[in-house]
Amino acid sequence: xxxxxxxxxxxxxxxxxxxxxxxxxxxxxxxxxxxxxxxxxxxxxxxxxxxxxxxxxxxxxxxxxxxxxxxxxxxxxxxxxxxxxxxxxxxxxxxxxxxxxxxxxxxxxxxxxxxxxxxxxxxxxxxxxxxxxxxxxxxxxxxxxxxxxxxxxxxxxxxxxxxxxxxxxxxxxxxxxxxxxxxxxxxxxxxxxxxxxxxxxxxxxxxxxxxxxxxxxxxxxxxxxxxxxxxxxxxxxxxxxxxxxxxxxxxxxxxxxxxxxxxxxxxxxxxxxxxxxxxxxxxxxxxxxxxxxxxxxxxxxx
Amino acid sequence: xxxxxxxxxxxxxxxxxxxxxxxxxxxxxxxxxxxxxxxxxxxxxxxxxxxxxxxxxxxxxxxxxxxxxxxxxxxxxxxxxxxxxxxxxxxxxxxxxxxxxxxxxxxxxxxxxxxxxxxxxxxxxxxxxxxxxxxxxxxxxxxxxxxxxxxxxxxxxxxxxxxxxxxxxxxxxxxxxxxxxxxxxxxxxxxxxxxxxxxxxxxxxxxxxxxxxxxxxxxxxxxxxxxxxxxxxxxxxxxxxxxxxxxxxxxxxxxxxxxxxxxxxxxxxxxxxxxxxxxxxxxxxxxxxxxxxxxxxxxxxxxxxxxxxxxxxxxxx
Numbered sequence: 001x002x003x004x005x006x007x008x009x010x011x012x013x014x015x016x017x018x019x020x021x022x023x024x025x026x027x028x029x030x031x032x033x034x035x036x037x038x039x040x041x042x043x044x045x046x047x048x049x050x051x052x053x054x055x056x057x058x059x060x061x062x063x064x065x066x067x068x069x070x071x072x073x074x075x076x077x078x079x080x081x082x083x084x085x086x087x088x089x090x091x092x093x094x095x096x097x098x099x100x101x102x103x104x105x106x107x108x109x110x111x112x113x114x115x116x117x118x119x120x121x122x123x124x125x126x127x128x129x130x131x132x133x134x135x136x137x138x139x140x141x142x143x144x145x146x147x148x149x150x151x152x153x154x155x156x157x158x159x160x161x162x163x164x165x166x167x168x169x170x171x172x173x174x175x176x177x178x179x180x181x182x183x184x185x186x187x188x189x190x191x192x193x194x195x196x197x198x199x200x201x202x203x204x205x206x207x208x209x210x211x212x213x214x215x216x217x218x219x220x221x222x223x224x225x226x227x228x229x230x231x232x233x234x235x236x237x238x239x240x241x242x243x244x245x246x247x248x249x250x251x252x253x254x255x256x257x258x259x260x261x262x263x264x265x266x267x268x269x270x271x272x273x274x275x276x277x278x279x280x281x282x283x284x285x286x287x288x289x290x291x292x293x294x295x296x297x298x299x300x301x302x
Numbered sequence: 303x304x305x306x307x308x309x310x311x312x313x314x315x316x317x318x319x320x321x322x323x324x325x326x327x328x329x330x331x332x333x334x335x336x337x338x339x340x341x342x343x344x345x346x347x348x349x350x351x352x353x354x355x356x357x358x359x360x361x362x363x364x365x366x367x368x369x370x371x372x373x374x375x376x377x378x379x380x381x382x383x384x385x386x387x388x389x390x391x392x393x394x395x396x397x398x399x400x401x402x403x404x405x406x407x408x409x410x411x412x413x414x415x416x417x418x419x420x421x422x423x424x425x426x427x428x429x430x431x432x433x434x435x436x437x438x439x440x441x442x443x444x445x446x447x448x449x450x451x452x453x454x455x456x457x458x459x460x461x462x463x464x465x466x467x468x469x470x471x472x473x474x475x476x477x478x479x480x481x482x483x484x485x486x487x488x489x490x491x492x493x494x495x496x497x498x499x500x501x502x503x504x505x506x507x508x509x510x511x512x513x514x515x516x517x518x519x520x521x522x523x524x525x526x527x528x529x530x531x532x533x534x535x536x537x538x539x540x541x542x543x544x545x546x547x548x549x550x551x552x553x554x555x556x557x558x559x560x561x562x563x564x565x566x567x568x569x570x571x572x573x574x575x576x577x578x579x580x581x582x583x584x585x586x587x588x589x590x591x592x593x594x595x596x597x598x599x600x601x602x603x604x605x606x607x608x609x610x611x612x613x614x615x616x617x618x619x
Contacts, residue, residue, distance in 0.1 A: 126359075189400070190395065190397040190400040190401050191400065191401050191402055191403040191404075193395070193397075193401075194395060194401045195403075195415075196356075197355065197356050197387065197393065197395070198387060198388060198415050198418050198419065199383075199384035199387050199418055199419065200414075200415075200418040201418075204414075204418070208403075208406070208414060209403050212403075212405040212406070213403070213404065213405050215405075
């Protein structure tokens with residue numbers, strides 16, 4: 001005990017910064033030295049920026065027939081043209097945009113649903129847990145892709161929003177289960193018991209006592225859901241259930257297959273969207289591993 | 303009279319039936335009284351402490367009343383209990399060492415707790431600082447994370463937190479058990495000081511450690527198998543216990559100055575009865591050296607001397 005009772009002039013205002021700063025700089029220190037995190041974040045950010053800024057420099061729509069047909073990449077058409085004379089670079093940057101959109105939308109909805117249900121089930125326990133678990137298990141064993149195909153084809157989905165909603169509503173169960181099991185163990189911690197004793201509201205306890213103690217876990221769930229939503233969307237687009245008249249990396253793949261780009265040797269038509277999807281999802285997973293290593297002291301390498 | 307507990311019965315629900323953890327506990331606690339609550343593991347000490355502030359999911363209130371400052375404590379009503387918590391009744395939990403959220407700074411955590419109780423943190427900020435200094439902590443701990451504090455410091459933070467709103471009744475559940483002897487002493491001393499300064503009116507101090515109770519408590523209550531065995535002034539209980547269980551419990555303590563060659567320390571043979579189907583009559587009769595037929599009837603808790611209560615057929619005469 002270094003403190004003396006009643007020590008005069010003890011000023012508590014000043015030491016606040018060093019503690020916070022140290023915590024932040026420690027994370028930065030490990031983040032800056034983690035190649036997985038740097039590479040993953042670099043690729044994801046580059047593609048995101050391309051998707052955000054790229055379309056601003058394209059002065060025609062992505063599906064307009066503007067140029068000569070079947071052109072390989074050149075100075076004028078960076079990624080060449082399709083067999084209808086569409087600019088593949090324009091399609092690619094617009095496609096990136098919608099791919100990130102669908103990831104944020106589908107992944108976001110699934111994350112919100114999954115964590116809410118998981119937290120409630122894990123924290124409340126009892127009958128609430130039983131019911132929520134039942135719902136989770138039912139959705140979990142639904143043949144998701146088949147349901148999606150049926151729903152999407154019957155409802156004539158136009159537009160990203162509805163597609164994202166469908167993906168979000170079907171891909172949350174595993175996140176709910178994972179969050180539930182974590183919340184279950186955290187809910188029995190002593191400080192949660194004390195918070196309960198002090199009469200705090202359930203929601204406050206979950207957000208202030210339980211969630212911060214599993215923040216890296218939540219981050220990981222979100223990234224995995226984000227990547228998953230992109231893949232599902234690409235799959236749906238590829239089998240022709242994407243938003244009609246729109247553009248996305250999955251739709252580019254679909255039309256390149258439909259017009260036999262592979263057989264005709266138009267490699268510039270199908271490689272960019274395929275590589276784009278792979279790069280986004282792959283680097284997100286790498287980013288996820290890197291983040292885990294930065295935030296989890298047990299995985300840190302000095 | 304601060305606290306009056308009458309015939310309190312709290313059972314734990316299990317699939318095999320009710321566990322009679324508290325079976326008719328009655329006692330009074332005066333203003334300014336520090337009561338040590340002693341007994342073996344599983345005798346209902348912690349259950350009693352918890353019953354006074356919050357019943358958890360498995361605990362069922364079967365009967366009896368709790369009165370605090372003349373008003374009944376609505377123990378079964380979670381919502382009605384909320385205003386009382388920390389304002390009137392407060393608890394230093396058994397697990398005080400791990401009662402602080404590792405991801406929050408201590409000051410922030412205390413502020414959240416105060417807000418949950420409808421108190422503006424700025425109103426009590428100065429008082430908080432003063433009290434931290436009183437227990438020998440630099441107010442700087444408010445800017446630290448729990449991991450940066452030692453066990454004794456955490457214990458004292460929890461203590462300050464529990465008493466910040468000047469409760470009438472403080473329940474300290476094994477508050478010193480996890481500490482080393484010297485820290486134990488300073489924590490116990492600060493508790494007495496808190497009482498002397500009027501931060502808490504009266505206190506129930508749950509512990510196994512009878513010697514510590516003797517040092518700081520005014521009265522001692524000994525429990526056995528969910529019931530009160532004996533309650534009286536601390537010196538009477540230690541020096542002149544009447545209930546055979548208390549006698550054997552005190553007899554099992556080593557004494558300063560005695561050597562092992564003179565007399566071996568006697569334990570209490572046997573184990574406490576299971577509380578799933580508690581035996582009829584006196585619960586101690588199986589292990590009691592002076593038990594007779596009359597012990598098949600449950601002995602009432604009677605006042606055998608002023609402020610000295612015991613539940614045994616043999617002490618009445």
